[in-house]
Amino acid sequence: xxxxxxxxxxxxxxxxxxxxxxxxxxxxxxxxxxxxxxxxxxxxxxxxxxxxxxxxxxxxxxxxxxxxxxxxxxxxxxxxxxxxxxxxxxxxxxxxxxxxxxxxxxxxxxxxxxxxxxxxxxxxxxxxxxxxxxxxxxxxxxxxxxxxxxxxxxxxxxxxxxxxxxxxxxxxxxxxxxxxxxxxxxxxxxxxxxxxxxxxxxxxxxxxxxxxxxxxxxxxxxxxxxxxxxxxxxxxxxxxxxxxxxxxxxxxxxxxxxxxxxxxxxxxxxxxxxxxxxxxxxxxxxxxxxxxxxxxxxxxxxxxxxxxxxxxxxxxxxxxxxxxxxxxxxxxxxxxxxxxxxxxxxxxxxxxxxxxxxxxxxxxxxxxxxxxxxxxxxxxxxxxxxxxxxxxxxxxxxxxxxxxxxxxxxxxxxxxxxxxxxxxxxxxxxxxxxxxxxxxxxxxxxxxxxxxxxxxxxxxxxxxxxxxxxxxxxxxxxxxxxxxxxxxxxxxxxxxxxxxxxxxxxxxxxxxxxxxxxxxxxxxxxxxxxxxxxxxxxxxxxxxxxxxxxxxxxxxxxxxxxxxxxxxxxxxxxxxxxxxxxxxxxxxxxxxxxxxxxxxxxxxxxxxxxxxxxxxxxxxxxxxxxxxxxxxxxxxxxxxxxxxxxxxxxxxxxxxxxxxxxxxxxxxxxxxxxxxxx
Numbered sequence: 001x002x003x004x005x006x007x008x009x010x011x012x013x014x015x016x017x018x019x020x021x022x023x024x025x026x027x028x029x030x031x032x033x034x035x036x037x038x039x040x041x042x043x044x045x046x047x048x049x050x051x052x053x054x055x056x057x058x059x060x061x062x063x064x065x066x067x068x069x070x071x072x073x074x075x076x077x078x079x080x081x082x083x084x085x086x087x088x089x090x091x092x093x094x095x096x097x098x099x100x101x102x103x104x105x106x107x108x109x110x111x112x113x114x115x116x117x118x119x120x121x122x123x124x125x126x127x128x129x130x131x132x133x134x135x136x137x138x139x140x141x142x143x144x145x146x147x148x149x150x151x152x153x154x155x156x157x158x159x160x161x162x163x164x165x166x167x168x169x170x171x172x173x174x175x176x177x178x179x180x181x182x183x184x185x186x187x188x189x190x191x192x193x194x195x196x197x198x199x200x201x202x203x204x205x206x207x208x209x210x211x212x213x214x215x216x217x218x219x220x221x222x223x224x225x226x227x228x229x230x231x232x233x234x235x236x237x238x239x240x241x242x243x244x245x246x247x248x249x250x251x252x253x254x255x256x257x258x259x260x261x262x263x264x265x266x267x268x269x270x271x272x273x274x275x276x277x278x279x280x281x282x283x284x285x286x287x288x289x290x291x292x293x294x295x296x297x298x299x300x301x302x303x304x305x306x307x308x309x310x311x312x313x314x315x316x317x318x319x320x321x322x323x324x325x326x327x328x329x330x331x332x333x334x335x336x337x338x339x340x341x342x343x344x345x346x347x348x349x350x351x352x353x354x355x356x357x358x359x360x361x362x363x364x365x366x367x368x369x370x371x372x373x374x375x376x377x378x379x380x381x382x383x384x385x386x387x388x389x390x391x392x393x394x395x396x397x398x399x400x401x402x403x404x405x406x407x408x409x410x411x412x413x414x415x416x417x418x419x420x421x422x423x424x425x426x427x428x429x430x431x432x433x434x435x436x437x438x439x440x441x442x443x444x445x446x447x448x449x450x451x452x453x454x455x456x457x458x459x460x461x462x463x464x465x466x467x468x469x470x471x472x473x474x475x476x477x478x479x480x481x482x483x484x485x486x487x488x489x490x491x492x493x494x495x496x497x498x499x500x501x502x503x504x505x506x507x508x509x510x511x512x513x514x515x516x517x518x519x520x521x522x523x524x525x526x527x528x529x530x531x532x533x534x535x536x537x538x539x540x541x542x543x544x545x546x547x548x549x550x551x552x553x554x555x556x557x558x559x560x561x562x563x564x565x566x567x568x569x570x571x572x573x574x575x576x577x578x579x580x581x582x583x584x585x586x587x588x589x590x591x592x593x594x595x596x597x598x599x600x601x602x603x604x605x606x607x608x609x610x611x612x613x614x615x616x617x618x619x620x621x622x623x624x625x626x627x628x629x630x631x632x633x634x635x636x637x638x639x640x641x642x643x644x645x646x647x648x649x650x651x652x653x654x655x656x657x658x659x660x661x662x663x664x665x666x667x668x669x670x671x672x673x674x675x676x677x678x
């Protein structure tokens with residue numbers, strides 16, 4: 001194709017059109033989130049495709065292949081420059097969208113930075129037919145560049161530079177792969193523009209841009225698949241991103257969470273293929289349902305498949321009436337069976353409605369509400385639940401504590417404290433109860449009443465219990481508490497530990513590794529343990545007894561108290577719950593009951609421990625009743641092992657220089673010196 005000696009090679013442009021058609025078709029076919037970056041990518045690709053098509057038409061006109069009047073050449077080239085200028089403009093907006101900074105365009109300064117160049121370009125192009133600013137078409141139909149074209153290309157370079165600036169300045173908002181593709185796009189595009197500027201006959205700039213977009217789409221945009229492969233609706237990734245976008249743009253909206261109760265049963269009974277077919281039917285039904293309610297608002301109705309048994313629908317704020325209708329339609333549909341191959345399946349649903357931002361102010365809170373409505377046993381029977389009635393705060397706290405527990409031992413946030421045990425007969429501390437304490441990441445203690453039940457539910461109590469037992473054995477052995485007159489340290493056994501068939505053998509093995517005697521560790525069992533597996537508990541207690549471990553009954557008088565439990569379990573000591581002790585100090589009948597309890601325990605051949613001792617009056621009365629041991633804040637709160645050791649040494653008549661007179665194991669002066677060093 002030749003005109004006035006000019007040869008135009010349009011083969012690159014034809015290839016560019018083919019590439020761009022494939023990219024845009026694939027982009028449209030894929031279900032995309034209506035995000036700004038997706039819109040900008042589509043606009044960028046469309047502008048490039050239009051520019052390439054017009055460039056081919058222009059080349060054909062100038063070459064004489066297509067016979068058009070001179071005014072036609074003007075119109076085609078006008079459109080060409082408009083589309084060419086829109087490419088870097090949309091690219092700069094795409095870079096801004098990638099870094100999630102589109103909100104900047106609300107500021108006047110950024111509006112000027114972004115829109116002033118494109119306005120100048122449009123003005124130059126619009127005035128060109130009158131003043132020949134950018135190009136000229138001679139009477140013979142020859143295309144001639146004018147000075148304005150250099151201004152246009154300068155503004156194009158400015159917009160590309162602006163894109164690079166945004167990507168670099170907001171580098172923390174974009175991943176390294178996206179940044180790499182942006183720079184590749186710029187490099188290839190500038191190379192193509194430079195070649196075509198130097199060699200006008202070679203129409204290559206659109207080809208290099210199309211290659212960049214194809215690379216970007218296949219490597220980055222294509223990976224942004226947000227469609228669930230089973231149901232065909234949007235997936236969890238799309239849900240989280242759309243919720244984030246709604247909050248970012250301060251939109252008011254609601255989420256209808258739909259939980260399928262029997263999906264696991266369907267999969268186990270009819271197979272995974274039947275389950276997937278069932279989910280596909282539901283996804284198709286929900287998609288059809290919301291299409292009948294969709295509005296022309298900025299926020300459209302969307303269906304998401306969040307989890308195997310969970311769908312969600314997002315609706316704009318002004319859809320209260322539609323919301324009620326949709327919920328009613330869903331319940332009505334699920335009253336009927338679903339056809340799955342040759343089988344009809346009927347299942348029930350539970351629906352939770354979340355009003356945002358009233359019930360949730362961010363995506364994480366939405367997911368917390370959905371999780372609570374789905375898994376919390378308190379809401380299992382609620383067919384229609386509103387987020388305002390869900391106690392999300394307690395569940396988040398539960399999840400937080402659960403996470404703390406999982407890493408507590410590795411991160412050294414588990415501590416063992418010791419609360420002294422006072423002998424009324426010997427008038428001294430003869431032992432202690434080992435109590436577990438846990439800190440959060442900020443070093444603050446978490447109440448045992450809060451974390452122990454959670455640890456028991458998730459099974460981590462076994463690790464914690466074993467850790468506490470080993471720590472106690474280490475403390476008793478390394479500090480030689482036997483020589484200091486400490487007769488025993490009490491260690492609590494959880495319900496879960498009591499259900500372990502080999503726990504006695506494991507405890508004996510650990511005890512032997514520290515060269516300790518079984519009588520030095522007393523194992524405390526709560527009454528509630530008998531309510532779970534009484535036969536297994538009895539066998540474990542018998543094994544401990546045969547190995548020489550003393551066992552005590554903790555918190556006697558609460559929950560499951562019964563004489564049969566005390567008669568048949570090999571307990572050597574019973575701890576009387578502090579509530580009984582406190583009541584006895586205030587009420588005459590309660591006092592009579594306490595007297596009877598202590599007398600009964602003694603007649604059964606067991607020692608007594610009174611818990612919750614806080615006053616001298618309590619000490620005197622319980623000493624008078626011949627209660628064997630006392631424990632409570634009157635003597636000490638739970639304290640670290642070093643403080644407990646100091647308390648023991650302070651009992652010595654001559655301070656740290658003298659040991660208890662009844663200690664028989666001091667064999668040499670070296671033993672005394674070693675204790676003094678401790």
